[in-house]
Amino acid sequence: ALISMRQLLDHAAEHGYGVPAFNVNNLEQMRAIMEAADETDSPVIVQASAGARKYAGAPFLRHLILAAVEEFPHIPVVMHQDHGTSPAVCQRSIQLGFSSVMMDGSLGEDGKTPMDYDYNVDVTRRTVEMAHACGVSVEGELGCLGSLETGMAGEEDGIGAEGKLGHDQLLTDPEEAADFVKATGVDALAIAIGTSHGAYKFTKPPTGDTLSIQRIKEIHARIPETHLVMHGSSSVPQEWLAVINEFGGAIPETYGVPVEEIVEGIRHGVRKVNVDTDLRLASTGAVRRFLAENPAEFDPRKFLKASTAAMKEICKARYEAFGTAGNA
Ligand code: G3H
Ligand code: 13P
Ligand code: NA
Ligand code: ZN
Numbered sequence: 001a002l003i004s005m006r007q008l009l010d011h012a013a014e015h016g017y018g019v020p021a022f023n024v025n026n027l028e029q030m031r032a033i034m035e036a037a038d039e040t041d042s043p044v045i046v047q048a049s050a051g052a053r054k055y056a057g058a059p060f061l062r063h064l065i066l067a068a069v070e071e072f073p074h075i076p077v078v079m080h081q082d083h084g085t086s087p088a089v090c091q092r093s094i095q096l097g098f099s100s101v102m103m104d105g106s107l108g109e110d111g112k113t114p115m116d117y118d119y120n121v122d123v124t125r126r127t128v129e130m131a132h133a134c135g136v137s138v139e140g141e142l143g144c145l146g147s148l149e150t151g152m153a154g155e156e157d158g159i160g161a162e163g164k165l166g167h168d169q170l171l172t173d174p175e176e177a178a179d180f181v182k183a184t185g186v187d188a189l190a191i192a193i194g195t196s197h198g199a200y201k202f203t204k205p206p207t208g209d210t211l212s213i214q215r216i217k218e219i220h221a222r223i224p225e226t227h228l229v230m231h232g233s234s235s236v237p238q239e240w241l242a243v244i245n246e247f248g249g250a251i252p253e254t255y256g257v258p259v260e261e262i263v264e265g266i267r268h269g270v271r272k273v274n275v276d277t278d279l280r281l282a283s284t285g286a287v288r289r290f291l292a293e294n295p296a297e298f299d300p301r302k303f304l305k306a307s308t309a310a311m312k313e314i315c316k317a318r319y320e321a322f323g324t325a326g327n328a
Helices: 005-015 027-040 050-056 058-071 087-096 117-133 174-184 213-222 238-246 259-266 277-293 300-321
Strands: 019-023 044-048 077-084 100-103 137-142 188-191 227-230 270-275
Touching: 005 019, 005 077, 005 137, 005 188, 005 227, 005 270, 019 027, 019 077, 019 300, 027 044, 027 058, 027 277, 027 300, 044 058, 050 058, 058 077, 077 087, 087 100, 087 117, 100 117, 117 137, 117 174, 137 174, 174 188, 174 213, 188 213, 213 227, 213 259, 227 259, 238 277, 259 270, 259 300, 270 277, 270 300, 277 300
Parallel strands: 019 044, 019 270, 044 077, 077 100, 100 137, 137 188, 188 227, 227 270
Antiparallel strands: none
8 A cells, every 4th residue: 555654654763663765767676676575574665766757757657656556455655756856846746646755955956056954944844835735745855965085976967966065064963953854844854974876985885984873873862753864875785796797897896885884873763765776786787697698588578587586685685684574
């Protein structure tokens, strides 16, 4: 059944678990997420970005998620719009049937320009008013994703600040977070702690200086009732990088957010954990390997099945590690 984000995250807070929010663009990702949830008895958050709508088309995306609800009626599903760049974008998603939207007012409508606090409060509060009238939840974001080492957001395309960010933008301020939640009424708050979107988060395994789980603890201590959201939370599995590079890929050395650090965040108020890149890496590695090992195959169902299986394994591992398993 389709449920709101608020319902699911309230349950997660009550029982002390986190929920991975996987990005979805196609059938294979959808099947991987739902089959993994079914096998681990986990509730699901599927999220669609503007890029996903552009790739699949809004009606296909919507019906893909509705098909998941139809095939797995016993699994609670949140249909979330990732990184909305304006109240108008969020409104269109609500009309499409999404049960949750993100109004990312940390950046402007281009998804690139860092905006000031007052702008963020204004667009987020307006979105909350509209969404709550329809029973839809809202995630806001305070602070900008980016590397604490370089001040750069990392992603070339998609959502990410352009130019160099300061430390005050890269680490969400607990006092400002308290004020923001009060002023906007958001159901969940995405915070900046040194992660960034994409595969290139850290040039070496992160330490407390480059990934601030400490900041999560400080924010949670200040606003214990608020559901916190971690973006840029792919772990960038070294084994999948090795597979990709063994079978013709060329991905330089890079590190993600270790699962055990996310689990520590979940102990301190993190309830939603955004993961996209890990499924992309697993899918690419599986397809590269399958085609290299089966050069005579040309039925896409064969290599897409390998892709689905690889993504499903990642989903199951996250459902187990984050404590989502058993809570459907
Ligand atoms: O915001 C980042 C997510 O990974 C979505 O990426 O915009 O390429 O679909 P995308
Ligand atoms: P990753 O690129 O780390 O998977 O992050 C995804 C995300 O935050 C989507 O909003
Ligand atoms: Na989101
Ligand atoms: Zn994100």
